[in-house]
Amino acid sequence: MVGINEILLFLFSVLVFPGLIFVTLLTMLSEWWLRKITARAQKRMGPSYVGPFGILQPFADFIKLITVKEEIRQKYSTVKLAKVFAFLGIGAVIAVLLLLPLSPLRLVSSYDIIAISYFCCVWVPLAMIVMALSLPNPFTAGGVSRLLSIYAICEPAYFISILVPIALVNGLIGSEVPYSVFETSQKVWILWSNPVTAIILFLALVAVTVVTQSKAMLAPFNIPEAEQELIAGPMTEFSGPLLALNNLLHESDLAVTLLITTYLFLGGPYPFPHLSVLGALVFIAKYIVLLTVVAIIQSVFGRFRIEQALSTLVRYSLIPGVIALVAAMAVSAFSI
Amino acid sequence: MVDPIVEVVNSQVGVLILTGVMVLVAGIVAALFELTKPKPEESSEGEKLNPYLAGEPESVVTRVDAPIDALYWGFAKGWGKKLYNYLREVMHSGNLNDWCSYMALWMGIGSIIALVGIVAYLIWGWSAW
Numbered sequence: 001m002v003g004i005n006e007i008l009l010f011l012f013s014v015l016v017f018p019g020l021i022f023v024t025l026l027t028m029l030s031e032w033w034l035r036k037i038t039a040r041a042q043k044r045m046g047p048s049y050v051g052p053f054g055i056l057q058p059f060a061d062f063i064k065l066i067t068v069k070e071e072i073r074q075k076y077s078t079v080k081l082a083k084v085f086a087f088l089g090i091g092a093v094i095a096v097l098l099l100l101p102l103s104p105l106r107l108v109s110s111y112d113i114i115a116i117s118y119f120c121c122v123w124v125p126l127a128m129i130v131m132a133l134s135l136p137n138p139f140t141a142g143g144v145s146r147l148l149s150i151y152a153i154c155e156p157a158y159f160i161s162i163l164v165p166i167a168l169v170n171g172l173i174g175s176e177v178p179y180s181v182f183e184t185s186q187k188v189w190i191l192w193s194n195p196v197t198a199i200i201l202f203l204a205l206v207a208v209t210v211v212t213q214s215k216a217m218l219a220p221f222n223i224p225e226a227e228q229e230l231i232a233g234p235m236t237e238f239s240g241p242l243l244a245l246n247n248l249l250h251e252s253d254l255a256v257t258l259l260i261t262t263y264l265f266l267g268g269p270y271p272f273p274h275l276s277v278l279g280a281l282v283f284i285a286k287y288i289v290l291l292t293v294v295a296i297i298q299s300v301f302g303r304f305r306i307e308q309a310l311s312t313l314v315r316y317s318l319i320p321g322v323i324a325l326v327a328a329m330a331v332s333a334f335s336i
Numbered sequence: 337m338v339d340p341i342v343e344v345v346n347s348q349v350g351v352l353i354l355t356g357v358m359v360l361v362a363g364i365v366a367a368l369f370e371l372t373k374p375k376p377e378e379s380s381e382g383e384k385l386n387p388y389l390a391g392e393p394e395s396v397v398t399r400v401d402a403p404i405d406a407l408y409w410g411f412a413k414g415w416g417k418k419l420y421n422y423l424r425e426v427m428h429s430g431n432l433n434d435w436c437s438y439m440a441l442w443m444g445i446g447s448i449i450a451l452v453g454i455v456a457y458l459i460w461g462w463s464a465w
Contacts, residue, residue: 006341009341014357014360014361015361015364019361020361020364020365066369066372066373067372067373070380072380072384073379073380073384073385074380074384074385074386074387074388075385075386075387076387076400076401083366083369084362084366087361087362087363087365087366087369088358088359088362090361090362090365091357091358091359091360091361091362091365092358094357094358094361095354095355095357095358095361096354098353098354098357099350099354103340104340104341105340105341105343106340106341106342106343107343107345107350107353107354108342108343108344108345109344109345109346109347109349109350110347111347112347112350114347114351115347115350115351115354118351119354119358123358133401133402135387136387136400136401136402137387137388137389137400137401138387138389138397138400138402139388139389139390141401141402141406144402145402145406145410177344182342231388231390236388237387237388241369241373245369
């Protein structure tokens with residue numbers, strides 16, 4: 001029998017923490033950090049005017065797009081379909097958070113890694129692509145075609161990479177619920193103390209970082225929105241509130257992907273508990289380091305052509321991911 | 337303070353719950369979006385009705401969207417053609433020996449797979465699978 005406490009905890013987890021409100025705040029703050037670091041690397045100021053150090057600039061941009069800017073509806077567009085998929089995409093991004101130990105209500109099931117892949121690698125790309133194609137335009141079609149080519153490599157690479165820590169924890173440490181994200185997040189930090197498993201984890205971490213960069217369409221994988229050729233690629237026809245929704249989906253996908261990496265590869269706050277000063281500091285530090293790495297990669301690379309982007313993805317995400325997974329399986333089988 | 341609750345559920349039930357959460361959040365975001373919208377939606381007029389084509393008129397393109405079969409032709413003309421050309425160069429060099437070695441290579445790989453399968457079956461039987 002489900003009590004009132006469980007229902008309230010469920011609603012709190014879905015709507016407040018780590019649900020909608022937390023993800024929105026995290027997304028805006030991550031966007032600010034990304035823009036600030038990128039700007040400083042390019043000898044610019046970055047966001048500076050709204051709030052201290054410009055920290056409220058992403059909030060201001062979002063509110064401006066929703067409340068002030070006009071939503072242009074060209075004659076071929078189906079804006080309502082685009083919005084429905086934007087809402088579903090944001091829903092998918094938030095749903096996976098219930099699988100992480102961050103949530104007060106934690107869902108744990110065997111092989112729930114597949115659920116993460118289903119929501120992050122199927123629903124989010126589907127939402128982005130349907131949104132783009134709902135407002136037909138030749139530039140949009142070109143951008144979506146490039147985006148699909150990138151997804152064809154980066155999504156399998158993502159699944160393979162996040163499977164590595166789960167396979168290692170399951171094979172070497174053992175878990176009550178096999179292949180669960182929850183148990184992996186709690187135990188993966190132990191594997192960094194073993195040089196063999198640390199190398200394997202590092203290889204998978206490199207793969208997942210490259211994938212994160214390409215999933216978020218950040219440089220050098222921003223060819224789908226190359227402005228000189230495709231104006232804004234998949235986002236060419238977006239404006240006003242629809243652009244705000246697209247930005248929210250895009251940035252929240254990046255924030256949640258980094259949260260998943262923080263837990264699955266770096267062990268979140270563990271060995272310290274979540275509700276301790278050290279735990280919170282360790283967790284925030286790991287997240288910021290990952291976000292900063294993403295920002296630095298974005299700053300130092302120029303845009304790759306599509307074939308360069310695809311071959312880089314194969315070389316630095318798919319192949320290291322496969323090697324790490326094979327090594328993880330071998331190490332688990334022989335229990336080094 | 338409320339302690340965290342850990343719900344261990346069946347995998348299928350887990351995915352169903354998460355799908356429900358996805359739809360619930362989508363509904364709430366949609367409701368918030370409608371509530372915060374300052375003015376009723378208006379249809380665009382004039383030039384805004386046209387798709388953005390970098391200042392060019394719509395007549396410069398045959399169609400504004402991508403046809404469904406573009407996905408097939410994109411693959412066939414891109415990856416498929418490369419693969420076909422590679423295989424053609426390997427198989428049809430004009431030298432019969434090349435063709436024989438190419439076929440023997442694939443037959444050899446097939447034979448090895450079959451041999452491994454037979455040995456595995458003899459050792460472990462079907463039950464191991």
